[in-house]
Amino acid sequence: MAAVQSMGFHRSGARLQDQDLHPDTKAYPHLMWFRLVFYDRQMCLLHGMPEGTLDRGMGTEAMLTQDTDAGRLERQHCVIMSRILERNITAVLSDCALTQDPNHQLHRLTRTLASRWWVTPNLTSEKQKDALFWDMRRLSAQLCHYNLLN
Structure with a gap:
């Protein structure tokens, strides 16, 4: 987490400075930061450790309005995990x-x-890779939700 912070991913409007990416590759530091914080908080809850950052900016109204239903749920889960x-x-x-x-x-x-x-x-039926990805993401969000309720 400290390495990613030193690269500035936690700052709003952060841009990736790494030149090793293919020119056609799009990278979104704010999304990478959110994912890192999200999984850090899940692991901290499981292991009884303190969170790596107190950042709750992923749950602002501006961030929520520009995301999907599942994305909004995950962002709010991230803030709730921080409070817990x-x-x-x-x-x-x-x-x-x-x-x-x-x-x-x-x-x-x-x-x-x-x-x-x-x-x-x-998840057992034959699906396109995209559909399977989104179903797995939905299942992951459901598991997180029920874990937080427990």
Whole structure:
């Protein structure tokens, strides 16, 4: 995470300076930063460690409005994970309000997506690679959501 921060990926409007990429390759530092923070927070929750950054900018209204339904869900999951990690490190775990607030947010998020979105995708049928990718991403978001509820 520190290496990516030293490259400036965490700054808004960051541009990739690496010249080793093919000229036709598009790179989005802000998206790479979000993915890194997202997975860092998932691992921190699993291992009981503090998060690597307190950045919650991925959950701003501006970021949410320009993303897909699944992307908005993941961005909000990332902010909720940060709040849970903060609670785990700094607060008394018996404080019900600090536990109930993320729970209410997760239930509210559930209602922002169509009920059919929550149906487990069928990954065994023959699908195009793109469709399989999006189904796997949806399944990953569902697993994250249910893990956070637990």
